[in-house]
Amino acid sequence: MDYRVPILKIRDVLIVPIQIDLDDNTAARLQHDILTRIEQTGASGVIIDISVLDMVDSYLGRMLGDTAVMATLMDASVVLTGMQPQVALTLVELGLKLDTIHTALDMESGIELLDAMKKA
Amino acid sequence: MSVLREIAITTEHDIVLCRRACREVAKEYHFNLVDQTRITTAASELARNIFEYAKTGTVTIVILDGPNGDVGLKAVFQDNGPGIEDIDSAMREGWTSHKGMGLGLPGSRKLVDDFDIQSTLGEGTTVTITKWRKQG
Ligand SMILES: Nc1ncnc2c1ncn2[C@@H]1O[C@H](COP(=O)(O)OP(=O)(O)OP(=O)(O)O)[C@@H](O)[C@H]1O
Ligand SMILES: [Mg+2]
Numbered sequence: 001m002d003y004r005v006p007i008l009k010i011r012d013v014l015i016v017p018i019q020i021d022l023d024d025n026t027a028a029r030l031q032h033d034i035l036t037r038i039e040q041t042g043a044s045g046v047i048i049d050i051s052v053l054d055m056v057d058s059y060l061g062r063m064l065g066d067t068a069v070m071a072t073l074m075d076a077s078v079v080l081t082g083m084q085p086q087v088a089l090t091l092v093e094l095g096l097k098l099d100t101i102h103t104a105l106d107m108e109s110g111i112e113l114l115d116a117m118k119k120a
Numbered sequence: 121m122s123v124l125r126e127i128a129i130t131t132e133h134d135i136v137l138c139r140r141a142c143r144e145v146a147k148e149y150h151f152n153l154v155d156q157t158r159i160t161t162a163a164s165e166l167a168r169n170i171f172e173y174a175k176t177g178t179v180t181i182v183i184l185d186g187p188n189g190d191v192g193l194k195a196v197f198q199d200n201g202p203g204i205e206d207i208d209s210a211m212r213e214g215w216t217s218h219k220g221m222g223l224g225l226p227g228s229r230k231l232v233d234d235f236d237i238q239s240t241l242g243e244g245t246t247v248t249i250t251k252w253r254k255q256g
Binding site for chain 2: 021022058062086087089090093
């Protein structure tokens, strides 16, 4: 698959709208792309929106959690937005703890959360 | 019992095709949204295990007609890879022979109603999962 997830930048926030079910290679490349963009732009926050995803398995879940950890080391906060309730439930049942990543209901509250974290 | 789909796992992208096929069948047979998601997620884990440990294999999706009009979705993940030496360990959460999280097998067991694993060293592994459709 030769698809690349777009990464948009608004002020000092990177917006990553995941629009299709990603295979493992594409997910790994996305992690690399996000970290590279943080480095290039000095962004202080990243919103990863997964509202269209109908499942998150251990591979993608781990990639998201690891990305958040690495971004934190680069002084950027990651917020995961829009996770569908049944996706969240299934992740918990699977046994995956996404405890390294902040979550918010939608992109707007994700931005608010980033603002609040910046002030804190 | 009727075979609905057969997916050959040979490339990494086939993991996506496998979970998509499971989703489609679960939707077509009116499984609720949470169960569709559970089936799809378990399928993704088990198809990835085939690709990671056996390189190639096949996934077969069938619909079961149980008693009282029950409907079950059964998926069989079959490979002729190296097999698993110690199934009890492999089924334990956090146990991995590589650098995984050891979630795939124990996690997918929790997402389905029936889970069966057969494995012979040097011959291969077959994992069979079934989810029964909830009434109402
Ligand atoms: N189809 C298979 N063929 C051979 N060995 C397998 C197969 N499936 C699983 N295993 C073995 O069982 C172990 C546990 O599998 P499981 O999917 O639970 O965890 P993992 O693949 O190591 O990590 P994760 O799935 O969390 O990324 C694997 O590390 C591997 O050694
Ligand atoms: Mg696995």
